[in-house]
Amino acid sequence: MAARRYGVELRPVDPVVESTEEGVPDTYSLASAYNLHDFDRVLSIETPGLLLDASPLDAVLAFTEKTPFAMLQDTAAGDGVHSEDLFLLQPSKKEYADLSERIAAVPSFNDSLLSTAFSEPLLLASSNEDNALIRSIGLLHDAQPGFNATAYLDNVAYIRFSDPKLPGPEYDVPWAKKREARPKNKDADWTWTKLYGEFAQKRMEMCGLDLEGWHE
Numbered sequence: 001m002a003a004r005r006y007g008v009e010l011r012p013v014d015p016v017v018e019s020t021e022e023g024v025p026d027t028y029s030l031a032s033a034y035n036l037h038d039f040d041r042v043l044s045i046e047t048p049g050l051l052l053d054a055s056p057l058d059a060v061l062a063f064t065e066k067t068p069f070a071m072l073q074d075t076a077a078g079d080g081v082h083s084e085d086l087f088l089l090q091p092s093k094k095e096y097a098d099l100s101e102r103i104a105a106v107p108s109f110n111d112s113l114l115s116t117a118f119s120e121p122l123l124l125a126s127s128n129e130d131n132a133l134i135r136s137i138g139l140l141h142d143a144q145p146g147f148n149a150t151a152y153l154d155n156v157a158y159i160r161f162s163d164p165k166l167p168g169p170e171y172d173v174p175w176a177k178k179r180e181a182r183p184k185n186k187d188a189d190w191t192w193t194k195l196y197g198e199f200a201q202k203r204m205e206m207c208g209l210d211l212e213g214w215h216e
Contacts, residue, residue, distance in 0.1 A: 011036075014032065030044055041091075070121060071124065080137075081136050085162075132156045140188040140189075147185050163181075171211060
């Protein structure tokens with residue numbers, strides 16, 4: 001129902017490597033996107049998160065120079081944003097075959113290693129003082145006096161819930177733990193609480209899903 005309402009196309013993804021050993025799971029990877037030959041490009045954004053402005057991401061998808069692999073350039077230390085938070089991929093049968101062979105040879109492969117398969121990935125500017133593709137909600141825990149909530153939420157495309165103090169916005173964490181995790185700065189706390197509430201509301205409105213139960 002949500003797919004019809006929002007014009008979303010859902011596709012199943014095959015494993016990149018099928019396990020031949022009993023009890024050993026198949027390997028799934030973002031490398032499967034290279035097998036989507038009916039797309040010119042695929043933009044992958046790390047979840048969970050909250051989309052605030054799609055336009056900058058549309059621009060990355062539409063106007064970035066052609067390249068097999070692009071990722072965010074690392075930003076300032078401690079800002080909670082990492083190069084693996086956004087990948088731009090160009091589907092290719094050859095790349096898919098090469099990556100599948102490489103992944104099969106790496107025990108416990110995960111997609112944080114995907115960038116190592118490309119000797120010269122294109123680096124995308126992720127943020128500057130005035131705007132950002134991605135900001136981390138975890139940054140609110142380090143807010144200093146004079147924190148500007150408007151500036152934090154302005155000119156940003158995507159808020160990533162990379163919060164070191166909570167397991168994720170999709171979980172219904174007990175109130176005592178959530179209260180303990182709140183930012184100390186009152187303005188940052190208001191922004192933090194608002195974003196968690198907005199995520200829960202959109203999760204229900206768009207997906208029809210309540211928050212999941214969570215136990216430590």
